[in-house]
Amino acid sequence: MKLFAPALRALPKVDLHCHLDGSVRTSTLFDIMKNKTKLPCDTAAEMRKYVEAPSTCRSLTEFLNKFEFFYPYLKSPQVMERIAYELCEDASSENIRYLEVRFAPCLQTGGVVVQEDIVKAVLEGLSKGSRDFNIKTGAILCIYRGTDPSQWEETYRLGEKYISSGVVGFDLAGDESRFSGENFKDLFKKAFSALIPVTIHAGEAAGWESVKEAVDFLHAQRIGHGVRIFENGFFLDRIKQMKIPLEICITSNVQTGVFKDYSFHPVADFYRRGLRVTLNTDDRSVSGIDLTHEWKIVQQECGLEIEDVLDMNMNSIEAAFCDANTKKLLKEEIQKETRRIMEKVSAQKPQAR
Numbered sequence: 491m492k493l494f495a496p497a498l499r500a501l502p503k504v505d506l507h508c509h510l511d512g513s514v515r516t517s518t519l520f521d522i523m524k525n526k527t528k529l530p531c532d533t534a535a536e537m538r539k540y541v542e543a544p545s546t547c548r549s550l551t552e553f554l555n556k557f558e559f560f561y562p563y564l565k566s567p568q569v570m571e572r573i574a575y576e577l578c579e580d581a582s583s584e585n586i587r588y589l590e591v592r593f594a595p596c597l598q599t600g601g602v603v604v605q606e607d608i609v610k611a612v613l614e615g616l617s618k619g620s621r622d623f624n625i626k627t628g629a630i631l632c633i634y635r636g637t638d639p640s641q642w643e644e645t646y647r648l649g650e651k652y653i654s655s656g657v658v659g660f661d662l663a664g665d666e667s668r669f670s671g672e673n674f675k676d677l678f679k680k681a682f683s684a685l686i687p688v689t690i691h692a693g694e695a696a697g698w699e700s701v702k703e704a705v706d707f708l709h710a711q712r713i714g715h716g717v718r719i720f721e722n723g724f725f726l727d728r729i730k731q732m733k734i735p736l737e738i739c740i741t742s743n744v745q746t747g748v749f750k751d752y753s754f755h756p757v758a759d760f761y762r763r764g765l766r767v768t769l770n771t772d773d774r775s776v777s778g779i780d781l782t783h784e785w786k787i788v789q790q791e792c793g794l795e796i797e798d799v800l801d802m803n804m805n806s807i808e809a810a811f812c813d814a815n816t817k818k819l820l821k822e823e824i825q826k827e828t829r830r831i832m833e834k835v836s837a838q839k840p841q842a843r
Contacts, residue, residue, distance in 0.1 A: 491795055491796050491797065492789050492790075492795060492796060493789070493796035493835065494786055494789070494790070495835075497831055497834070497835050498782055498785055498786060498796075499584050499585065499782045500585055500831055501585060501785075501800070501803075501827075501828060501831055502585050502586075502587045502803075502823070502824040502827045502828060503584065503585060503586045503587065503781050503782075503785070503803060504586065504587065504588045504589075504768075504803055504806035504807055504810065504820075504824070505581065505586050505588075505589050505590070505770050505771055505781050505806075506590045506689075506712070506735075506737050506768055506770055506806055506809060506810060507590070507592070507689075507714055507737035507739055507768075507770035507771070507772055508577070508581075508589060508590065508591055508592065508770065508771050508772070508774065509591075509592055509593065509772060509773050510570070510573060510574060510577065510591050510592065510593040510612065511557070511561070511564055511573075511593060511597070511598075511773075512557070512772065512773025512774065512775060512776045512777075513573070513577050513580070513591075513771070513773060513774040513775050514560070514564070514573045514576075514577075514775055515573075515576055515580070515775065516534055516535075516537050516538050516541050516542070516775060517534040518572065518573065518576060519534075519537065519541060519560050519563065520533070520534035520537050521534075522563050522569060523560065523563050526563060527563075538778075540556070540559050540560075541556055541559065541560060541775060541776065542556065542775065542776060542777075542778040543556055543745045543776055543777060543778065547745040547746075548744070548745065548746075548747045548750060549746070549747050550695065550746040550747055553742075553745050553746045553776065556776045557776065561597075564598055565598050565599070565600045565601075565603060566598075566603065567603060567607045567608060567610070567611035568611065570593075570598055570608055570611045570612050570615065571611040571612065571614050571615035572615065573615065574591065574611075574612045574613075574614075574615025574616045574619060575615040575616075575618050575619040575622075576619075577589075577591060577615075577619065577774075578615075578616060578618075578619025578620060578622070578623045578625050578627060579619060579622075579623050580774070580780070581623075581625055581781075582619075582623035582624060582625045584780050584781060584782045586625060586781060587625060587626065587820060587823065587824060588625070588626045588627070588628075588806075588807070588810060588812065588820055589625060589626070589627045589628075590627070590628045590629075590630055590658060590659075590810065590811060591612070591616060591627060591628070591629055591630065592629070592630035592631075592632050592661050592663070593608075593612060593629070593630075593631070593632060594631075594632035594633070594634040594645070594663055594664075595608040595609050595612075595631060595645060595648065596634055596637050596641040596644070596645060597634065605641075605644050605645060605648055606648055609629075609631070609648050609652060609657075612629060613629060613652065613655065613656035613657070616629060616656060617656060626812065626816065626820065627656075628656070628657070628658030628659070628810075628811055628812055629652075629656050629657045629658065630657070630658060630659045630660065630661045630689065630811070631645050631648060631649045631657055631659075631660055631661070632645070632660075632661040632662070632663040632664075633645045633646065633660060633661070633662050633663070633674065633677060634663055634664045635662065635663065635664030635665055635666065635668070635669035635671075635674075636664050636665060636668065636669050637664075639673070642674065642677055643677070645660075646660070646677050646680065646681070649681070649686060650684060650686070653684075653686055658687060658811035658812060659686060659687035659688060659689060659811040660678070660681050660686060660687070660688050660689075661688070661689050661690065661691065661714065662674055662678070662688075662690045662691060662704075662708065663691045663714075664691070665695060666691055666692055666694065666695050666696040666700045667695040667696040667700075670703070671690070671692075671700070671703045671704060671707060671708050672703075672707070674708060675707050675708065678707075678708040678709050679709065681709065682709035687711055687712075687811040688708065688709055688710055688711055688712075689710060689711065689712040689713065689714050689737065689811075690704035690708050690710040690712075690713060690714060691714040691715060692704040692710070692713055692714065692715065692716060693713060693715055693716040693717055693718040693719055694714070694715035694716075694717065694718065694743070694746070694748060695746075695748075696718070697718050697721055698718050698719045698720075698721045698722045698725050698726075700718075701713055701716050701718070701719050701725070701729070702725060705729070705732070705734065710734065711734070711735075712734065712735045712736075712737055712809055713729075713734060713735070713736050713737065714737045715736070715737065715738070715739060715743065715748075716729070716736040716737070716738075717736075717738065717743055717748060717749075717755070717756060717757075717760075718748070719736075720756045720759070720760075726763070726765070729765060730763065730764055730765050733766055734766065735766040735767075735768055735805060735806075735808075735809035736760065736765060736766065736767055736768065737768055737770050738757050738760075738767055738768060738769055738770065739770050739771065739772035739784075740752065740755050740757055740769070740784055740787055740788060740792070741772075741777050741779050741783070741784060741787065742771075742772035742773060742777055743755060745777060751791075752787055752791035752792060753791055753792070755791075755792055757769075757788060757792055757794075758788075758792045758793050758794050761794065761798060761801075761802065766805050766808075766809065767802050767805060768802055768803075768805050768806040768809055769781070769784050769785060769788060769799065769802050769803070769806070770784070770806075771784060785799050800828060800832075803824070803828075804821070804824075804825075807820055807821045807824065808821075
């Protein structure tokens with residue numbers, strides 16, 4: 491069955507791959523930037539075209555250029571706390587019940603602002619947002635390829651320090667096609683020994699080999715994107731056997747040119763072959779989407795049914811980096827609420843679906 495009506499938005503959801511910096515509200519950027527620079531527009535609504543990738547975007551360069559417009563204005567603990575808080579509200583408005591938010595604290599430093607200032611601010615924003623909007627959250631700290639090794643070490647230190655205070659894991663982000671994971675082996679070995687969960691951006695800008703590197707040398711428990719494992723069927727089967735979840739972000743993969751259209755995306759094939767697929771947003775504001783949009787697209791353009799999407803949502807719960815008790819309660823709550831909504835949908839007239 492397909493489900494495109496308002497009921498789709500009402501269904502309880504989980505998002506495991508959401509970048510904080512790419513999910514800032516346009517209205518917030520307008521508010522922050524209007525007193526600090528001359529803007530090319532007069533209203534927040536007009537500013538969308540400078541922040542949001544157009545529907546025709548099929549290039550990583552064009553996509554990343556959108557960040558260049560506003561990124562310098564995020565370098566503030568107060569701004570990062572506000573963005574984190576507002577993201578909780580935005581996610582809650584489409585009934586995301588659990589959200590893992592990732593960010594690279596080294597990218598927001600400068601002047602007197604250090605990484606720990608940013609981490610504390612984001613955790614405070616997520617804590618307040620979780621309380622005010624009834625959403626569970628976890629922060630993933632991104633160690634960033636292409637930055638100085640001292641930055642990697644500091645991000646790792648902060649992850650260890652705050653692992654029981656809002657941080658739930660590490661990520662390796664940045665340009666995987668230019669910066670191998672080889673230099674990060676020791677850091678992620680430490681994370682593995684410390685039992686800190688790890689997800690790795692791989693198999694997006696670089697080929698399936700980057701996913702192999704993430705699994706074999708960086709102790710990845712999940713893979714961010716991972717879509718290019720379609721290039722090697724033997725390795726794809728290995729990922730299936732290892733039961734490693736894939737954090738799929740369909741619209742992002744199309745906009746950055748990994749696939750030329752939704753119809754070419756392998757998400758449906760992965761799912762039907764038994765891989766642990768999860769659906770996620772990546773950069774809500776820059777992509778101009780939310781998770782409800784991705785749930786709709788996977789049905790409308792990729793040939794899956796709402797039952798498949800709900801199954802992927804269960805995959806997301808199982809793959810979450812929260813503690814076992816939180817995961818158990820979350821699963822029970824989401825299953826119960828999902829049943830109630832789907833029973834109501836089934837009882838309605840067909841045109842309401």
